[in-house]
Amino acid sequence: MTAHRPDLALRRLLDALEAELLGASDADIQAAVAETGMNAQALLAEAGIVTALNTADIGWVERSETHHPRRDRMGFATLYPSYKNVKP
Amino acid sequence: MGAVRAGSALAHTGEGQEGRVQPKRRTEEAEETAGEVARALAALSETDLLRLKAIARLRARDLPRDVGWSDLLNEAVARALDGTRQCPPEVGIVAFLAGIMRSIASEHWRRQRREAGIFRLSDGEGEADPAPDPERTLAAVQALATLDQLFTGDLAASQILAGLAGGLSAREIREMYGLSETDYDSTRKRMRRLLLKHGIAWRFR
Numbered sequence: 520m521t522a523h524r525p526d527l528a529l530r531r532l533l534d535a536l537e538a539e540l541l542g543a544s545d546a547d548i549q550a551a552v553a554e555t556g557m558n559a560q561a562l563l564a565e566a567g568i569v570t571a572l573n574t575a576d577i578g579w580v581e582r583s584e585t586h587h588p589r590r591d592r593m594g595f596a597t598l599y600p601s602y603k604n605v606k607p
Numbered sequence: 608m609g610a611v612r613a614g615s616a617l618a619h620t621g622e623g624q625e626g627r628v629q630p631k632r633r634t635e636e637a638e639e640t641a642g643e644v645a646r647a648l649a650a651l652s653e654t655d656l657l658r659l660k661a662i663a664r665l666r667a668r669d670l671p672r673d674v675g676w677s678d679l680l681n682e683a684v685a686r687a688l689d690g691t692r693q694c695p696p697e698v699g700i701v702a703f704l705a706g707i708m709r710s711i712a713s714e715h716w717r718r719q720r721r722e723a724g725i726f727r728l729s730d731g732e733g734e735a736d737p738a739p740d741p742e743r744t745l746a747a748v749q750a751l752a753t754l755d756q757l758f759t760g761d762l763a764a765s766q767i768l769a770g771l772a773g774g775l776s777a778r779e780i781r782e783m784y785g786l787s788e789t790d791y792d793s794t795r796k797r798m799r800r801l802l803l804k805h806g807i808a809w810r811f812r
């Protein structure tokens with residue numbers, strides 16, 4: 520899989536594969552889950568999704584009058600300080 | 608999801624005196640959007656959460672190895688909840704987050720390139736695809752190789768992968784590699800299944 524511009528080739532490929540995942544039917548996903556030998560909840564609990572959504576503090580709009588999302592626990596921003604509002 | 612779609616269309620305007628439509632304050636719009644996104648996220652089914660996980664894992668391949676898929680997803684969710692991005696009415700919440708993750712990856716490499724001080728006279732202002740820096744090229748080569756490895760032993764899948772990377776359409780790929788429509792469709796189905804399995808359960812890298 521060679522390409523003159525690997526970055527562009529990767530982007531095109533990821534876009535195409537992402538479209539494949541977005542278009543996958545529920546039955547496709549359930550079949551993939553069955554092949555893993557695990558159940559969906561275990562797969563979701565595995566290192567991330569639940570944490571990600573909890574970290575995002577879903578529901579803050581309903582609970583708070585001030586409506587300020589909490590962004591102090593974002594892993595990506597911690598790893599890459601340049602994503603915060605600070606100068607490198 | 609429906610709330611996001613309906614709300615997004617309404618978020619720009621509000622009823623003023625005498626029935627006139629007046630612009631809402633930006634913060635108000637952002638709060639409204641964030642609320643819709645939060646509700647749409649909370650309503651996601653297990654299947655869609657797994658889809659989101661698979662997409663995050665796939666998209667994380669376009670980032671340095673020390674950035675995990677959950678970091679990427681975290682950041683995308685946080686940006687969606689900021690309310691600064693409008694979820695287009697026709698776009699579902701999973702596709703919306705996928706788009707944000709794509710933007711985060713592009714933004715990372717643009718920033719990396721800028722901070723590395725890589726500029727060329729040929730680089731136009733706002734050029735969509737400026738020449739990449741060496742780190743970006745290396746990361747892309749590694750990611751392509753890993754994706755290729757995923758389909759080792761499946762010649763048709765490797766051919767389709769190469770075609771997609773080259774920006775070819777389904778018809779062009781079929782013609783180039785002599786694949787029948789049935790072969791192409793069944794291979795894409797195998798690829799989708801494998802991608803899902805790896806995306807939801809196993810580590811890609």
